Amino acid sequence: xxxxxxxxxxxxxxxxxxxxxxxxxxxxxxxxxxxxxxxxxxxxxxxxxxxxxxxxxxxxxxxxxxxxxxxxxxxxxxxxxxxxxxxxxxxxxxxxxxxxxxxxxxxxxxxxxxxxx
Amino acid sequence: xxxxxxxxxxxxxxxxxxxxxxxxxxxxxxxxxxxxxxxxxxxxxxxxxxxxxxxxxxxxxxxxxxxxxxxxxxxxxxxxxxxxxxxxxxxxxxxxxxxxxxxxxxxxxxx
Numbered sequence: 001x002x003x004x005x006x007x008x009x010x011x012x013x014x015x016x017x018x019x020x021x022x023x024x025x026x027x028x029x030x031x032x033x034x035x036x037x038x039x040x041x042x043x044x045x046x047x048x049x050x051x052x053x054x055x056x057x058x059x060x061x062x063x064x065x066x067x068x069x070x071x072x073x074x075x076x077x078x079x080x081x082x083x084x085x086x087x088x089x090x091x092x093x094x095x096x097x098x099x100x101x102x103x104x105x106x107x108x109x110x111x112x113x114x115x116x117x
Numbered sequence: 118x119x120x121x122x123x124x125x126x127x128x129x130x131x132x133x134x135x136x137x138x139x140x141x142x143x144x145x146x147x148x149x150x151x152x153x154x155x156x157x158x159x160x161x162x163x164x165x166x167x168x169x170x171x172x173x174x175x176x177x178x179x180x181x182x183x184x185x186x187x188x189x190x191x192x193x194x195x196x197x198x199x200x201x202x203x204x205x206x207x208x209x210x211x212x213x214x215x216x217x218x219x220x221x222x223x224x225x226x227x228x
Contacts, residue, residue: 031214042205043218050214090159104148104209106216108159
């Protein structure tokens with residue numbers, strides 16, 4: 001089945017530790033995105049990537065880093081600089097990230113819940 | 118960042134009732150997307166709208182792209198308990214690569 005997978009479902013981070021969240025898609029989509037969702041809140045954009053080897057900061061990029069070495073993969077690292085990392089993290093993709101966004105649709109993965117020990 | 122305004126924020130309804138919610142923006146959108154999110158899961162796309170005035174159905178769900186292109190509406194007919202969840206509207210911002218999301222409508226269905 002085509003879709004977006006995220007792993008793990010739950011992740012625990014110790015103080016001062018970096019952790020990496022995985023996101024893989026087999027939809028052949030060019031654009032990929034990372035969002036953070038806090039309880040009872042909407043989605044906030046962390047980073048997005050339009051094509052391989054290119055990515056841009058979203059609204060809340062501080063304390064996070066990403067890479068886009070392959071079209072299918074867009075891992076997110078939550079660094080020790082992120083002082084409040086506990087949240088639900090969602091990865092998404094869309095067919096293309098071009099400025100002409102007509103007929104575009106964004107699809108989401110199942111999410112990773114990050115908790116701090 | 119910029120957000121879309123959804124109303125109502127939450128609602129309790131009786132099973133079998135119809136539900137209406139809307140999403141408004143101060144700027145024009147070329148696409149409107151409606152998602153449903155269950156607790157602990159990722160949002161699932163329900164309906165996508167691409168043309169002003171468009172009316173699209175998906176089972177008991179019907180959504181409309183407002184004529185002004187600044188709003189959209191989602192209706193659920195004959196609600197059932199599994200309709201419980203959070204409904205988000207969203208759209209790609211013109212001239213950028215970002216999607217803007219609504220604040221969500223939390224729906225609770227009383228059996």
